Structures are given as structure tokens and as C-alpha cells.
Amino acid sequence: MxxxxxxxxxxxxxxxxxxxxxxxxxxxxxxxxxxxxxxxxxxxxxxxxxxxxxxxxxxxxxxxxxxxxxxxxxxxxxxxxxxxxxxxxxxxxxxxxxxxxxxxxxxxxxxxxxxxxxxxxxxxxxxxxxAKPSAPPTFIAPVLSFRQMLLPVATLMTAAIMINVIGAGAVTFLRLPLYLDMIGTAWAAIALGPWYGAAVGILSNVASIGVNSHDAIPFVLVNVVGALVWGYGARSFGMARSLRRYLSLNVIVAIVCTLVALPIILVLFGGMTGHEADGITDSLRSIGAPQPLAVFVSDLLISLTDKVFSGFLALGLLISSASWVPQPPTPTIWSIRD
Incomplete structure (x- = not known):
């Protein structure tokens, strides 16, 4: 400026x-x-x-x-x-x-x-x-430097990766009918930007190898796409301006993630990943549903619950971090409550 x-x-x-x-x-x-x-x-x-x-x-x-x-x-x-x-x-x-x-x-x-x-x-x-004649002011607000941004960004991204890994581990060990591997992704994507969230998703999937073996690696694309939808939806399209819009954003993330995950599950895992969603898939197959439809419906049901739950957990993190993380460029349901 x-x-x-x-x-x-x-x-x-x-x-x-x-x-x-x-x-x-x-x-x-x-x-x-x-x-x-x-x-x-x-x-x-x-x-x-x-x-x-x-x-x-x-x-x-x-x-x-x-x-x-x-x-x-x-x-x-x-x-x-x-x-x-x-x-x-x-x-x-x-x-x-x-x-x-x-x-x-x-x-x-x-x-x-x-x-x-x-x-x-x-x-x-x-x-x-x-009194003097008015003159054009020369003061320009300083831009936040890279060094000033580095600590809060690095702190948030590290915490987001840890949250994703812990969530994925809890699902594996407790056999929960959720995924919980994108809470930190949503937090980073909305707080910092969609590509920061994508980076968190990639690093989270790599870090989850020790928890979920190598099965997490093919789903890195799901995490990345979810980050982009959450980030652009909230920051560019104003879908975090109200609870209703934010709920809709989480539903859209769930649908998109299921569409991305479907070919991965069918091609690389033969329709069965060892997740609790397999039980729903088996039930649908038993009543005559074709495998692609059964996998789609089972993953979507789990994903809808997971993304809404994860999105609102991320909302809590967004509220708690609003005082030390730059605000998104559009009005949000948490930005005027800090």
C-alpha cells in the first residue's frame, strides 16, 4: 500500500x-x-x-x-x-x-x-x-514480518498434526466408527489458509504410519482435498459466517472426501479397509447393493458424522486460538467473540 x-x-x-x-x-x-x-x-x-x-x-x-x-x-x-x-x-x-x-x-x-x-x-x-493545512499522511501500518509469523504458524501446524495423529490412533485402538484424522486439518485450513491445512494433512498422514501402518498413505489426497474445501469455503466463500453455513460447509467436506476416497477404497483395498465402515458395507451387500454403492453409502455415513464432529471440534480450537492467530479475511462466527 x-x-x-x-x-x-x-x-x-x-x-x-x-x-x-x-x-x-x-x-x-x-x-x-x-x-x-x-x-x-x-x-x-x-x-x-x-x-x-x-x-x-x-x-x-x-x-x-x-x-x-x-x-x-x-x-x-x-x-x-x-x-x-x-x-x-x-x-x-x-x-x-x-x-x-x-x-x-x-x-x-x-x-x-x-x-x-x-x-x-x-x-x-x-x-x-x-493549525497547519492538511497534508497526505505518510504513516503506513507495518506488515507482519516472516519472523513474527513463524512462531504462531509453526505452533499451530505442529499442534494440528499431533491432533490428527492422536485422533487417528484413538480410532484404531478403540475401533470407533469415525476417522478423527482431520480435526487439525480443518483448524489449520481455516485459521491459516487452505494450503497450510493441506500441508498439515500430508504431514499427518506420513506421521500416522506408525499408528495405522502404511494404510494411511493412500488417503493423503482425501486430507488435502478436505483442507482445500474447508479453507476456501470459510475464507473465500464466507461459509463460516453463521452456524448454519458452517454446518453446511462440514457436510460439503464430508461428501467431497467420500467421492475422493471411493476409488481409493475400491481399487487399492478391494472395498474393505478394516475400518468399522466395513460392517455397513457388508450389510448393504447382503441385501443386494452393488459393491461401489455399498462402499459409497457406508463411507458417506461415517464421513458425515466424522466431518461435522471434527469441524465443530476445530471450531473450538479456532475460538481458543483467535487471540494469537491472524483472522480469516471474511467475518466468522468466532472472530467477533474474542
């Missing part, structure tokens, strides 16, 4: 993306904590309690792209809550005002016409004798 100039005017989306970077650089302070800091600071600056209060959903919305308008004072208050000094806070407010004015036909933001003073307006207003 470049600073706002006559040749390159910042957009509202530029401001939102810069806020995301600034929050990440500042330690991923939760939206609830940012809202609390803003409310406290506004009250200290003389605003009444009902005027000072700001909801965490309002704060979260400031970080979203696709907005038609923004509140420059709220933007300034957010960066102040993240530790910015007065000069930086005022620069952010100026950026937000300029970006809002660049929207064709946009009405003035509330903070540009309101007479009620807010915390950022009180703190950032310079003395009248020192």
Missing part, C-alpha cells in the same frame, strides 16, 4: 487492510478489549457513558473490507487503543477522512459533521495557533 497522494488516493478497503496489519503488529488485541479501551478513554476525556460506549461488533466492522462508509473518529480511537501516539492517531484520522471523501457520491461521515466531541477529536485537535 502507498500513502494517499493526488495520483494514488487511498480507498476505504486500504484503510481496513491497514488496520488489520496494525492490529497484527500490535499483538492481535481482541476486538472486545479494543472496544473496552475506547470506551474507557472516551469517558476519561469527558464523554458521557452512553456516548462513550462502543460495541465490539462495531470495532470488528472497521476491519472489514467492502464498506461504503467509515467513521474517521472510530478509526483514530482504534489505533489509539492499539498503542498509537497522538501524532499517529491524527494521521490515521486524516487518512480515514481522505479515503471517505474519495468514495463517489459518499455522504459525509458522521464524525465529519457531528458536534459531540469524541476521545480522538479531543486528544488529537492541535492548538488553533499551530
Amino acid at each position: 502507498q500513502p494517499a497522494t493526488p495520483e494514488h488516493a487511498e480507498t476505504l478497503d486500504d484503510i481496513a487492510r491497514a488496520l488489520v496489519q496494525y492490529r497484527a503488529h500490535g499483538g492481535l488485541v481482541s476486538y472486545a478489549e479494543i472496544a473496552a479501551r475506547i470506551s474507557a478513554y472516551r469517558q476519561e476525556s469527558g464523554a458521557a457513558a452512553h456516548q462513550a460506549s462502543v460495541a465490539k461488533t462495531t470495532v470488528y466492522d472497521a476491519f472489514r473490507t467492502g464498506r461504503a462508509r467509515i467513521d474517521p473518529d472510530l478509526i483514530a480511537d482504534i489505533v489509539r487503543a492499539l498503542g498509537a501516539d497522538d501524532e499517529t492517531t491524527q494521521a490515521w484520522r486524516t487518512r480515514a477522512v481522505n479515503a471517505h471523501r474519495s468514495v463517489p457520491g459518499a455522504a459525509p461521515a458522521a464524525s465529519e459533521t457531528a458536534t459531540v466531541p469524541t476521545a480522538s477529536a479531543v486528544a488529537a485537535a492541535p492548538p488553533a495557533t499551530k
Whole structure:
């Protein structure tokens, strides 16, 4: 991103993306904590309690792209809550005002016409004798460096691989009618991105050799495809914006994984893998169902239960890791609850 100039005017989306970077650089302070800091600071600056209060959903919305308008004072208050000094806070407010004015036909933001003073307006207003013409701000929110990202990413991926291996081992030793080998895959795919989840799936299958012999290796493609569907579904198609959408996403993952697993089971294992699903396959064959149909139905039944269960276990992990892992670029059912 470049600073706002006559040749390159910042957009509202530029401001939102810069806020995301600034929050990440500042330690991923939760939206609830940012809202609390803003409310406290506004009250200290003389605003009444009902005027000072700001909801965490309002704060979260400031970080979203696709907005038609923004509140420059709220933007300034957010960066102040993240530790910015007065000069930086005022620069952010100026950026937000300029970006809002660049929207064709946009009405003035509330903070540009309101007479009620807010915390950022009180703190950032310079003395009248020192007023200077507005200039394009030069401050650009820093991008999170590779070193800063390395530890949280490596920690999450390692934990995800261990969860997959432990889940697969539990199924083998307890003979559970589930798979449980993609909980960590879902967690990594949604929290970090689909290809991070795919990497977790590949490494998990390799690590599971000691638990499931070499039988896990052919199913690495199932893990990879599941990661891509979970990751792109949640991060690119907004299928984690509500519980209903998230449930649908897990069902889609189950169906896709079954379609990928079907030829593997039929060609490499002759229709029987030694899993509890074989019992369902035998029952269906006994009533005359052809083998491909019997294998498909048995695997789908197990997969539906497994992927929904695994997906919601991953949701718990997503909620617990929201404070130290960068948020997905679209609204999610856990991102405004941290």
C-alpha cells in the first residue's frame, strides 16, 4: 500500500487492510478489549457513558473490507487503543477522512459533521495557533514480518498434526466408527489458509504410519482435498459466517472426501479397509447393493458424522486460538467473540 497522494488516493478497503496489519503488529488485541479501551478513554476525556460506549461488533466492522462508509473518529480511537501516539492517531484520522471523501457520491461521515466531541477529536485537535493545512499522511501500518509469523504458524501446524495423529490412533485402538484424522486439518485450513491445512494433512498422514501402518498413505489426497474445501469455503466463500453455513460447509467436506476416497477404497483395498465402515458395507451387500454403492453409502455415513464432529471440534480450537492467530479475511462466527 502507498500513502494517499493526488495520483494514488487511498480507498476505504486500504484503510481496513491497514488496520488489520496494525492490529497484527500490535499483538492481535481482541476486538472486545479494543472496544473496552475506547470506551474507557472516551469517558476519561469527558464523554458521557452512553456516548462513550462502543460495541465490539462495531470495532470488528472497521476491519472489514467492502464498506461504503467509515467513521474517521472510530478509526483514530482504534489505533489509539492499539498503542498509537497522538501524532499517529491524527494521521490515521486524516487518512480515514481522505479515503471517505474519495468514495463517489459518499455522504459525509458522521464524525465529519457531528458536534459531540469524541476521545480522538479531543486528544488529537492541535492548538488553533499551530493549525497547519492538511497534508497526505505518510504513516503506513507495518506488515507482519516472516519472523513474527513463524512462531504462531509453526505452533499451530505442529499442534494440528499431533491432533490428527492422536485422533487417528484413538480410532484404531478403540475401533470407533469415525476417522478423527482431520480435526487439525480443518483448524489449520481455516485459521491459516487452505494450503497450510493441506500441508498439515500430508504431514499427518506420513506421521500416522506408525499408528495405522502404511494404510494411511493412500488417503493423503482425501486430507488435502478436505483442507482445500474447508479453507476456501470459510475464507473465500464466507461459509463460516453463521452456524448454519458452517454446518453446511462440514457436510460439503464430508461428501467431497467420500467421492475422493471411493476409488481409493475400491481399487487399492478391494472395498474393505478394516475400518468399522466395513460392517455397513457388508450389510448393504447382503441385501443386494452393488459393491461401489455399498462402499459409497457406508463411507458417506461415517464421513458425515466424522466431518461435522471434527469441524465443530476445530471450531473450538479456532475460538481458543483467535487471540494469537491472524483472522480469516471474511467475518466468522468466532472472530467477533474474542
